[in-house]
Amino acid sequence: MTSLLACVITVSDRSFAGEREDRGGPIAVKLLRDAGWRCPDAEVIPDGADSVAQALRRAVARGTRLIVTTGGTGVGPRDATPEGTRQVITREIPGIAEELRRSGLSDTPLSVLSRGLAGTVDPAGALVVNLPGSTGAVAAGVPVVLAVAQHVVAQLDGGDHS
Numbered sequence: 520m521t522s523l524l525a526c527v528i529t530v531s532d533r534s535f536a537g538e539r540e541d542r543g544g545p546i547a548v549k550l551l552r553d554a555g556w557r558c559p560d561a562e563v564i565p566d567g568a569d570s571v572a573q574a575l576r577r578a579v580a581r582g583t584r585l586i587v588t589t590g591g592t593g594v595g596p597r598d599a600t601p602e603g604t605r606q607v608i609t610r611e612i613p614g615i616a617e618e619l620r621r622s623g624l625s626d627t628p629l630s631v632l633s634r635g636l637a638g639t640v641d642p643a644g645a646l647v648v649n650l651p652g653s654t655g656a657v658a659a660g661v662p663v664v665l666a667v668a669q670h671v672v673a674q675l676d677g678g679d680h681s
Contacts, residue, residue, distance in 0.1 A: 575604065
C-alpha cells in the first residue's frame with residue numbers, strides 16, 4: 520500500500536457544463552483509493568489542450584505523483600487531451616499507452632482509436648496517464664496503470680530497478 524498522492528482529471532465539455540454526469544472519474548478515484556493512493560474527488564475540466572495542460576500543471580504543483588486523465592483521447596474535434604499532456608510531460612512511456620489500447624481490444628475494437636499518452640513530469644516525479652472517457656475503459660485501464668505506477672514513482676525517486 521502507498522500513501523502517495525494521486526488525482527483524476529475528467530476532460531469533458533458536457534460534464535464541465537453540467538449537461539452530463541461524470542461517471543468515469545469517480546470509478547478511477549475509487550480504484551485508486553482502494554489501491555491505497557490518497558486521491559481527492561475527480562476534477563472536471565473542459566476539453567482543449569490548454570485546459571488539460573493547465574490542470575496537469577496544477578496537479579504537479581500540489582505534489583501529485585500519479586495523474587490519471589479520462590476523456591478527450593479520441594478523434595473528435597475537441598479531443599485534445601494528448602496535445603495538452605504533451606505540453607507537460609518530459610518523457611513519454613509509450614508501453615503504458617500501448618498496453619491500454621491492446622488490452623482494450625477485448626472490450627471494443629474502437630480502443631485502437633485512443634490517442635492517449637503516458638509519461639513522466641521531471642523533475643517533479645509525476646506519472647501522467649491518459650485514459651479514454653468511457654466507464655469501461657476507465658475500469659479496465661486503471662488496473663493497468665496501478666500495475667506499474669508505484670514502480671515508476673520509485674524509479675523517479677532514484678529507486679533500484681528490482
